[in-house]
Structures are given as structure tokens and as C-alpha cells.
Amino acid sequence: METYLLLKLCPQLMTSETFQPFGQVIFACPDDQPYGDRDAQLQLQNGIPRLYIMRRHNRGLKFNHITRHQRCTQCLGALEGKEWFMAVAAPSEAAAPEWEDIIAFRIPGNCFIKLHEGTWHAGPYFEQPAIDFYSLELSDTNLVDHHTCNLLETYGVDFEILPSSIGGSVW
Template sequence: MSQSPFVHQLSAQEASKQNFQAYGQLIKPVDDGKLYDTEDAQLILNRGIPRFYIMRLTANGRQFKRITRHLQCTQCLGALGGKSWWIAVAPPAESPHPRLEDIQAFKIPGDCFIKLHLGTWHAGPYFETEYIDFYNLELSDTNITDRDTCNLQSIYGVACEIL
């Protein structure tokens, strides 16, 4: 009989361009006609066929035992309908798993999207409504060939929960 994992609680902070920069970019609306600059999403999508789609996710609480990264592309996520949501992230690293103390949680406002840096560990999106439709930009085979997942329960004996 296996024991329940210890729950490592993560207090979510409101994402801002400054506090999210180690993990990716927070992209907010800009006026039409603004020229391209470093405030725009800095994408890496040249290692395959880009895929932009809307995925419907159903609520599944805010607890997770696994965290994933993509090493071949950046990923963009945003909620349709202006709904806020949560994500847990850890910075890119050479290690085959993130350090537990590096995992942070953020509340993402509904008026923007995030771009995750290449190799950023992430778990989520999480939310409280029955479902949310998210737009997702990644490669067409990201979830088949570029999904490096760490089992936090096996490595650290924990499940993480976003507060």
C-alpha cells in the first residue's frame, strides 16, 4: 500500500513582466501598429511545424505530481473569455528535474498570455470554473516528441498544490 505524498504548498503571486521573466514573458495588449521589439513574444518555432489551436481544459483542482518542459520550442498559453488562471513553473536548467525550491506559482490575468522560455518547467493551467478554452502555440508534435516530464512524487515524495 503506497503512502500519500507530502503536499508542498505554493503561494501564487500575480504574474508581472518583472516577476515572470525567469520563466518566460507576460504579453499584454498593445496598440495596433506598434513595431516589433523585445516586448513581443520571442518565439522559437523553427524546429518543426508550428501548431496554434484552442484546447478545452476541464477543472482538475490545483494539485499536481508532475511537471513538464519542452526543449524544442517555446510555448504560448492564454485563456479565452478574459478568465484568470494559475500555472506553476521552474526555470530552465540542465538538470533532468527542477529543484523543488525553484518551483513557483503564478496567477495569470485574463487579459494577457504567457510565452514560456525554451525548457521552462510547467504544470497547469489550473482554474476554478468548470472549463476554460485556452489558445496554445507550440509545435505540431510537441506532446509526442518534446515532452520531458518529471514525477515530483517519485523524485521528492511530494505533490504540489497552488494556493
């Protein structure tokens, strides 16, 4: 029987500053405000943009795979104002993120996130039975730009997000 380490992540509170290495957090602003750096800075020039609603069913808060998209940014947001979680690691040229660099965020339902190109991400995760999310990416992102690292095979680690905790990791 193989052994592995279960790492527990306490999600950080989502702010523009804490999420900056991974992407942007986009909150509501007045309709008459001109385009600026508070708007999602999108990279969608490498294909046909795809905006769709995906229904995700609760699959627990444990994960051992993490993915990145290197050809585009990706935006995700929950419909109906529901809270959710995302684990991330900063973009890198390596075939896998360092497992110690993976952190989780608690994302409130009043915003959406834009992931930088190459940001490693696992999720969305949540506690409700199901949540509808909107996603903006390229039409072929999940076919040709979906680089996944199996963290269990690579490092012997599994992760679990602890929804009632805040801030950091418990090894």
C-alpha cells in the first residue's frame, strides 16, 4: 500500500492584493466608469472566446490534480451569489508547481476571478449540492490548452480545503 500525505489548506480571504500573483478579482463598479485596471485584463487573442455556464456538482473539498492554461486567461464566477473555493499556484515554466506554493482562496459570490495565463488552479470547490458558474476562456481551451499535474503521483500529496478555517496551510 502506497503512503501519501494529506495536506489541509485553510482558505485565505479574497482581496485584489492577495490574489494578484494568480490573477485579478473583479468587483462591481459604476456603469459609467471607463475601462481601466480594475477591469479584467483578458488575453483571448489565440482563438475564439467562449463564454458559457457550467453546472458543477459537489465533489467534496479534496483534490490531487492541478491544471493550467498557457494560451489564455480564464474568468470564473458563481451565479446566484454563492461562495466557493479555488486552490492556486503562481504561473511557472515548470511542468508542476511546487506543492508548498499551493494555496486556497474563499471566493465570495459578489465577484469573479480572472486567472493569469499559466496560473495553476484546482476547483471550483464548494459545499452546496451544485453551483452554476460562468466561464470565459477559449473555445478549445479544454482540448488543446489543458496541462494537468497529478500531485499524488508527482509529490505523494493530496489536498483538502478546510472551509471553516481562514488563512494558511496545515501540514
